[in-house]
Amino acid sequence: MKQEYTITVYTENHIGLLVRIATIFSRRKINIESLNTSPSEAEGIHRFTIVIDETEEVVRKLARQIEKQVEVLKAYYNNNEEIIWQELALYKVPTAQIAEKVKVERLLREHGARAVVIRNDYVVFETVGHREETDRLVEVLAPYGLIEFVRSARVAIIKESRGFHEKLREFELAEPKDELIENEFLNQQKEVFSM
Amino acid sequence: MAIETATQVSSPLAQADTASISGSKALLEALVAEGVETIFGYPGGAIMPIYDALYDYPDQLKHILVRHEQGGIHAAQGFARSSGKVGVVFATSGPGATNLVTGLADAMIDSTPLVAITGQVYAHLLGTDAFQETDVINITSPVTKWNYQITDATEIPSVLAKAFYIARSGRPGPVLIDITKNAQLQLFAYAGYQKCNHIRSYRPKPIIRKEYIEEAANLINAAEKPFVIFGQGVILGKAEKEFANFIEKGGLPAAWTILGLSALPTDHSLNMGMLGMHGNYGPNVLTNDCDVLIAVGMRFDDRVTGRLDKYAKQAKVIHLDIDPSEIDKNVKATVGVWGDCKETLPLLTQLIESKSRTAWIQRFKDHDAEENKEVIFSELHPDTPVMTMGEVIRNLNEISGGDAIIVTDVGQHQMVTCRYARFNQSNSNITSGGLGTMGFALPAAIGAKFGAPERTVVAVIGDGGVQMTLQELGTILQTEVNVKILILNNHFLGMVRQWQQLFHDKRYSFVDIASPDYVKLAEAYGIAGASIESRDQLNEALSAMYHHPGSYLLEVNVGKENNVFPMVPQGCSVSEIRLK
Ligand SMILES: Cc1ncc(C[n+]2csc(CCOP(=O)(O)OP(=O)(O)O)c2C)c(N)n1
Numbered sequence A: 001m002k003q004e005y006t007i008t009v010y011t012e013n014h015i016g017l018l019v020r021i022a023t024i025f026s027r028r029k030i031n032i033e034s035l036n037t038s039p040s041e042a043e044g045i046h047r048f049t050i051v052i053d054e055t056e057e058v059v060r061k062l063a064r065q066i067e068k069q070v071e072v073l074k075a076y077y078n079n080n081e082e083i084i085w086q087e088l089a090l091y092k093v094p095t096a097q098i099a100e101k102v103k104v105e106r107l108l109r110e111h112g113a114r115a116v117v118i119r120n121d122y123v124v125f126e127t128v129g130h131r132e133e134t135d136r137l138v139e140v141l142a143p144y145g146l147i148e149f150v151r152s153a154r155v156a157i158i159k160e161s162r163g164f165h166e167k168l169r170e171f172e173l174a175e176p177k178d179e180l181i182e183n184e185f186l187n188q189q190k191e192v193f194s195m
Numbered sequence B: 001m002a003i004e005t006a007t008q009v010s011s012p013l014a015q016a017d018t019a020s021i022s023g024s025k026a027l028l029e030a031l032v033a034e035g036v037e038t039i040f041g042y043p044g045g046a047i048m049p050i051y052d053a054l055y056d057y058p059d060q061l062k063h064i065l066v067r068h069e070q071g072g073i074h075a076a077q078g079f080a081r082s083s084g085k086v087g088v089v090f091a092t093s094g095p096g097a098t099n100l101v102t103g104l105a106d107a108m109i110d111s112t113p114l115v116a117i118t119g120q121v122y123a124h125l126l127g128t129d130a131f132q133e134t135d136v137i138n139i140t141s142p143v144t145k146w147n148y149q150i151t152d153a154t155e156i157p158s159v160l161a162k163a164f165y166i167a168r169s170g171r172p173g174p175v176l177i178d179i180t181k182n183a184q185l186q187l188f189a190y191a192g193y194q195k196c197n198h199i200r201s202y203r204p205k206p207i208i209r210k211e212y213i214e215e216a217a218n219l220i221n222a223a224e225k226p227f228v229i230f231g232q233g234v235i236l237g238k239a240e241k242e243f244a245n246f247i248e249k250g251g252l253p254a255a256w257t258i259l260g261l262s263a264l265p266t267d268h269s270l271n272m273g274m275l276g277m278h279g280n281y282g283p284n285v286l287t288n289d290c291d292v293l294i295a296v297g298m299r300f301d302d303r304v305t306g307r308l309d310k311y312a313k314q315a316k317v318i319h320l321d322i323d324p325s326e327i328d329k330n331v332k333a334t335v336g337v338w339g340d341c342k343e344t345l346p347l348l349t350q351l352i353e354s355k356s357r358t359a360w361i362q363r364f365k366d367h368d369a370e371e372n373k374e375v376i377f378s379e380l381h382p383d384t385p386v387m388t389m390g391e392v393i394r395n396l397n398e399i400s401g402g403d404a405i406i407v408t409d410v411g412q413h414q415m416v417t418c419r420y421a422r423f424n425q426s427n428s429n430i431t432s433g434g435l436g437t438m439g440f441a442l443p444a445a446i447g448a449k450f451g452a453p454e455r456t457v458v459a460v461i462g463d464g465g466v467q468m469t470l471q472e473l474g475t476i477l478q479t480e481v482n483v484k485i486l487i488l489n490n491h492f493l494g495m496v497r498q499w500q501q502l503f504h505d506k507r508y509s510f511v512d513i514a515s516p517d518y519v520k521l522a523e524a525y526g527i528a529g530a531s532i533e534s535r536d537q538l539n540e541a542l543s544a545m546y547h548h549p550g551s552y553l554l555e556v557n558v559g560k561e562n563n564v565f566p567m568v569p570q571g572c573s574v575s576e577i578r579l580k
C-alpha cells in the first residue's frame, strides 16, 4: 500500500550529492513530493528531508540505495505517525480585499495565518502546518484575489530519534562499535531503522 | 572532506618535507604510491599539464596510448580484471571524458575497480561553455561509485587517496576524478602522500553477525537439495579457495553466473555449469526444485533469474553479499549474510556438516546428459558442413588446456564461449556481463595482457563487435602487446538475428552486417592473421594463432544461422528453459 514516507538522510556536505540522491528517485521514475536540505543537529553534517508517496518495500530499497552513496552516513524512513512535521506557506493578498471584507480577515485568523508584511497594496501572510491545512487556505482565499502563494518543503523530526551527535562520533572512529555498523537491515527486515 | 585516518607512504618526495610541486606531479606521485604501473589514456588540451609531468616518469609509470578513450577505459577494465588491481585511465575534458561513459557504466554494473582521471577547463571557465567543457561530474554521477572535481591542487593527494580506497574496497567500482587545468598547473607545498583507509561516511565492510551464519548453516544442514549459485563476488573477494572448501565440505552442487565463471575450475566435480538465459539445463531447471538456494556474491540479474515471480519460489534463500542493498533487492532472502565472502564463507564452512549428496548431484548429471544429447554434442561435434562456434571453442580448449585468459565480446559467441570454454584458474574469464557492451573485448584483451603478461590472452569476438573498437589494432601495433584475436564470423549480428528468428517471425531487420577483409586489415596494422572456412583447417589454424610469438588475428567463418541453446525466453521462468 502506498503512503507518504519521509526519508531523513544524514550526509557530508558535498557538492554533487544532491544530484546523486535525486537520480536515485528519477532513475526509477519516482516523484519527489518535497525535498529540503538543511544543517542538522550534528556539526558539519547535512540533513536531507525527502517526502515520497510509495510502498514500504520501495521506500526501504530506496533508503538502501541512498545509504550506499559514499557521502551518506545514514538514511532513515518513517511514516507520518512516526514524525512531527511542518511546512511553511506564504500568501500574498490584496490589502484592499482585507480592508473591505471582514470575512477575509476572519478566514485568515481561523486558519492561523499571521501577517508578515503589510503594505498599501498587499499583505503577506504565513501559516505553518500540514499540507492539507495550507491547501485549504489557498482554496478559501482564491475568490478574494490571492496574488501569490508558495509553500516550503517539509521539515520533519523523528519522534523516536536521539539525534545524530553520538552516532557521528562513532562514525569518525576507524573501528566503530558493533552497534553502529550492526546489520540493522537484516535484523529488522521490515523496520530497518532503530533510532 | 570527511575525516580520514591515514598511513604514511614513503616516497623520495615525501621525505623532502613540503617541497613545492605541481598538481600534476602530485597526481603522478599518488599513482606511484598506490602501486600503479600502467595507465591507459589519450591526451588533449585540458590534461596537457599531466601529460607533461608524465614525461618525467618513464620508469615508474607505463602509459599506453590507446586509439579512443572508450578503448582506454575498457583496457583499464581488462587490466583490473586480469590483475585484481585498480585500473587507471586518463582522458581529456569534453569529448575525451564523454568517451569514457560507456566504460564507466560497464565497470559500475560489473563492479570493476577503476580510477579515471579527466582533465577539465580552468576553474574560472567552469559554466561558461568554454571550449571542450562538459559537466563531467553530473554526466558520470549515475555511473560512478564516487566522483569529485578538483579545482585546487592542494586537494590532489587526499582526494586521490580516497579515490583508490573507494574504488577497491567494499563492492568495487569506478571512481572519476575531474581536475581543472589550473589545479594541474598550480604549485603547492607538498607534504607527501597518505593512503586512505577510513572515510567516516563509508562502511565498505560490516561486522559479521554470527547468528546469521548460524541460521544459514542450520538451513544448509537441514536441506535435502541445497544448491549454490555464485557470482563475481567470489573473484572480487579473492575467496576462490574459501568457496571451494565450502562447497566441498557440504557436498554442494554449484553453478555460476557469467561473471562468476573461472572462480571454480571447470573440472571441479561440484561445478554444475552456467546459470541463466543461455545457461545449462540442470542449473536452471533445478533452481526451481532445490530446497535451499545459497547465493554467493551475485545479484540475481534478470538474465539469471528469468521471470522473478516464478523463480525458486519453493526454496529458502540464503544470500551472501558485501553490498547490503543487493540483499532482498530482487529475491527475498530467508537469511541474508552481509559481509565479505572471504570472511563469511569460512565461518559458514565451519558450521556445516560434511556430506556428499550423491543422489541430488546425480539429478544435475541426468539433466546434463539430456542437454548433452539434445544440444551440446552436436554443437561441439557437428556433422554439418559449416563450422559451429562450439567446436571452435572445443578446439581452443584442447590447445589452451584451460590456461588462457579468455575475453569475450557480446552476442552469440559470448554465450557459446562462456558455456564451453575451460578454465583452470580464476580471473581468467573477462566479459561485459551487466552492460553487454559490444566492442568491449578487443581493448579489454589488450588491458588484460598488460595486467597478466605471463598469460596467453585470447579475445573471442563477433563480426559485429569487432567492428566497434577496431581502431585499437593501432594500440597493438604500437605497443606490440601480444593478444590473440579470434573472430567468430557468422556474417550477422547473430544474437539479434536469433531473437528475430525466434520472436519476430524471422524478419531479419538490419542484422546482416558486412565485414572487411580482416586478414588484410590486420596486416595493415602489422598483425599476422589468417581466415578459415573449413573444419579441416581449424585445429592447425587455432594452434598457429595460439603459439604465434606475437599478436595474431584468426577469422573463423562459422554457420550463419546457428542459434544458441538452451534458452530461457524472456518473460519465462528458468524451468521453462528450451533445449531447442
Ligand atoms: C554497443 C552495443 N550495441 C548494440 C548491442 C545489441 N546487441 C547485442 S548482441 C548483438 C549482436 C552482436 O553481433 P556480433 O558481434 O556479430 O556477435 P554474434 O552475436 O554474431 O556472435 C547486438 C547488436 C549491444 N549489446 N551493444
Ligand SMILES: [Mg+2]
Binding pocket: B411, B462, B463, B464, B488, B489, B490, B491, B492, B493, B494
Ligand atoms: Mg556475428
